[in-house]
Amino acid sequence: MVKLRYIFVLLSILFLFQAHYNDIQITYPAYFPEPVYSFENNKLDTSVISLGRSLFYDPVFSSDSSISCANCHSPFSAFAHTDHALSHGINDSIGHRNAPGLFNLAWQKNFMWDGAVHHLDMQPLSPIHNSIEMNETLAHVIEKLGKNEKYTTLFTNYFHDSIIKSEYVLKSLAQFQLTLISCNAKYDLVKQNKTDFNEKEKRGYKIFQQNCNHCHQEPLFTNYKFANNGIGIDPDLKDIGRQKITKHKEDSLLFKIPSLRNIGFTYPYMHDGRFQSLKEVIDHYCDHIEISATTDVFLHKKINLSKNERVELVSFLHTLNDTSFIFNKKHHYPN
Amino acid sequence: MFRYIIFLVGFCISSFSYSQKITFRAVLNNKPLIFNSNTPFDGSYINVELFKLYVSNVEFTYKDGSSFKERNSYHLIDLANPKDCELFISDAKKEIKQLSFDIGIDSATNYQGAKSGDLDPLKGMYWTWQSGYINFKIEGNSPLCSSSKSKFAFHIGGFQHPFNAIQHIVLDKNSASDITVEIKLDGFFKSVQLDQRTNVMSPGRKAMFIAETFKNAFLLKDG
Numbered sequence: 001m002v003k004l005r006y007i008f009v010l011l012s013i014l015f016l017f018q019a020h021y022n023d024i025q026i027t028y029p030a031y032f033p034e035p036v037y038s039f040e041n042n043k044l045d046t047s048v049i050s051l052g053r054s055l056f057y058d059p060v061f062s063s064d065s066s067i068s069c070a071n072c073h074s075p076f077s078a079f080a081h082t083d084h085a086l087s088h089g090i091n092d093s094i095g096h097r098n099a100p101g102l103f104n105l106a107w108q109k110n111f112m113w114d115g116a117v118h119h120l121d122m123q124p125l126s127p128i129h130n131s132i133e134m135n136e137t138l139a140h141v142i143e144k145l146g147k148n149e150k151y152t153t154l155f156t157n158y159f160h161d162s163i164i165k166s167e168y169v170l171k172s173l174a175q176f177q178l179t180l181i182s183c184n185a186k187y188d189l190v191k192q193n194k195t196d197f198n199e200k201e202k203r204g205y206k207i208f209q210q211n212c213n214h215c216h217q218e219p220l221f222t223n224y225k226f227a228n229n230g231i232g233i234d235p236d237l238k239d240i241g242r243q244k245i246t247k248h249k250e251d252s253l254l255f256k257i258p259s260l261r262n263i264g265f266t267y268p269y270m271h272d273g274r275f276q277s278l279k280e281v282i283d284h285y286c287d288h289i290e291i292s293a294t295t296d297v298f299l300h301k302k303i304n305l306s307k308n309e310r311v312e313l314v315s316f317l318h319t320l321n322d323t324s325f326i327f328n329k330k331h332h333y334p335n
Numbered sequence: 336m337f338r339y340i341i342f343l344v345g346f347c348i349s350s351f352s353y354s355q356k357i358t359f360r361a362v363l364n365n366k367p368l369i370f371n372s373n374t375p376f377d378g379s380y381i382n383v384e385l386f387k388l389y390v391s392n393v394e395f396t397y398k399d400g401s402s403f404k405e406r407n408s409y410h411l412i413d414l415a416n417p418k419d420c421e422l423f424i425s426d427a428k429k430e431i432k433q434l435s436f437d438i439g440i441d442s443a444t445n446y447q448g449a450k451s452g453d454l455d456p457l458k459g460m461y462w463t464w465q466s467g468y469i470n471f472k473i474e475g476n477s478p479l480c481s482s483s484k485s486k487f488a489f490h491i492g493g494f495q496h497p498f499n500a501i502q503h504i505v506l507d508k509n510s511a512s513d514i515t516v517e518i519k520l521d522g523f524f525k526s527v528q529l530d531q532r533t534n535v536m537s538p539g540r541k542a543m544f545i546a547e548t549f550k551n552a553f554l555l556k557d558g
Contacts, residue, residue: 116466120448121449125466126466
């Protein structure tokens with residue numbers, strides 16, 4: 001009998017320990033669709049999120065400990081690589097694509113410009129193993145983390161395991177990135193009836209709905225599909241986009257339709273960073289669409305916008321900039 | 336502590352149940368494959384240096400018509416390592432009529448994110464530049480190869496339509512002996528034609544051809 005009580009007490013203590021798991025949920029506006037990330041396999045936990053945040057800013061992921069994820073994904077440019085057409089990696093070598101901004105990733109099914117990655121957890125395998133990005137192996141990263149007392153304690157505490165497994169590292173990084181939710185731009189405040197567009201933005205919004213929303217669909221400003229928006233192939237990079245992954249001719253020159261949220265912070269634009277400004281982008285859509293076998297039919301019809309209308313469209317696009325996201329300290333370098 | 340209790344309970348249950356052994360064996364030139372050695376083949380030779388595969392969703396159909404499906408059924412098998420080639424499946428002790436399993440990792444699992452154990456991406460059976468499990472890998476060299484250094488390497492996988500390379504294998508069992516699954520590589524290499532194909536490293540039409548060819552190499556050694 002005494003023994004039984006002893007076991008009971010022990011069990012209760014155990015449950016108390018287990019209860020430290022504080023499942024939290026991401027919050028987003030009612031007009032957002034349901035996220036697609038498989039949260040059931042990676043339940044959000046504040047401690048794991050903060051662990052993921054430490055990892056995101058830690059150069060341990062590169063072979064010479066010089067480059068962290070944040071080197072190419074800076075919080076101040078909505079986690080894109082501003083000013084660099086093609087992202088710079090280890091030894092200042094130049095990659096072959098522009099680093100996209102990172103936000104609202106819980107809604108995204110395909111990652112990378114060609115959709116090479118289909119799950120956020122698995123994405124870090126790509127830059128870590130890329131010889132011009134971080135030139136490292138995850139196995140070695142884990143070995144390095146295992147020698148770092150700060151990390152071994154954190155991992156043991158959260159995952160109740162004496163060794164660090166790749167699953168824990170990948171899930172932690174994913175958790176931090178899943179919390180990068182951008183939904184406080186002026187556009188959102190208007191949606192929530194907290195403010196109004198000015199006249200210029202209003203007219204720009206109309207133009208947007210007529211010409212751009214087909215692909216950059218509200219409220220996330222992408223329909224998460226792939227398309228050829230007629231920018232033509234760069235003769236040096238010869239990047240065929242989605243076709244590399246699917247091996248279908250019909251997918252030649254198709255790229256992920258990027259969200260236009262935070263677009264003011266993520267220049268230069270397109271997968272190879274070829275356009276410096278939104279004006280150049282809009283001039284492209286109006287005047288320079290290259291029609292090839294796979295150019296989206298929606299763009300076959302010429303978009304005719306006057307100089308004024310182009311300026312109005314740019315004004316609207318700037319209402320998608322979310323400064324509260326950029327300045328959210330919870331996303332910054334952990335101290 | 337809680338874990339220990341679960342473990343103890345689990346241990347007690349498991350010690351009562353029975354487990355069926357399945358042995359996998361690679362065969363070339365009618366002999367068990369010896370790694371890193373030149374095995375005569377088609378007037379020349381083949382040297383296999385690496386051969387790994389995923390066996391998943393193991394299922395038995397019994398003589399009485401009932402069936403058993405292993406839960407969380409994912410096994411990475413390194414054919415070069417005899418210990419790795421033995422699976423112990425805890426099922427009901429009944430006479431097995433049919434054995435079935437998949438070669439590779441199903442698409443649903445591929446969509447579930449990071450995993451540990453045999454599904455740990457560090458096991459070398461996960462692509463890094465493109466996400467997805469590699470269903471099977473076979474590497475080596477042979478003078479038959481058209482490639483430089485006479486090397487061949489097949490990393491076969493892909494889980495997205497229409498290049499879903501997973502293969503379902505069904506084998507009938509006749510006698511009551513242990514289960515040994517042989518992978519006969521002679522026919523495989525004949526169809527692959529090393530003088531024409533030496534490298535397939537990504538999902539697509541070529542990978543589908545290799546995967547379908549590979550499927551025919553499986554055979555249940557009876558008696």
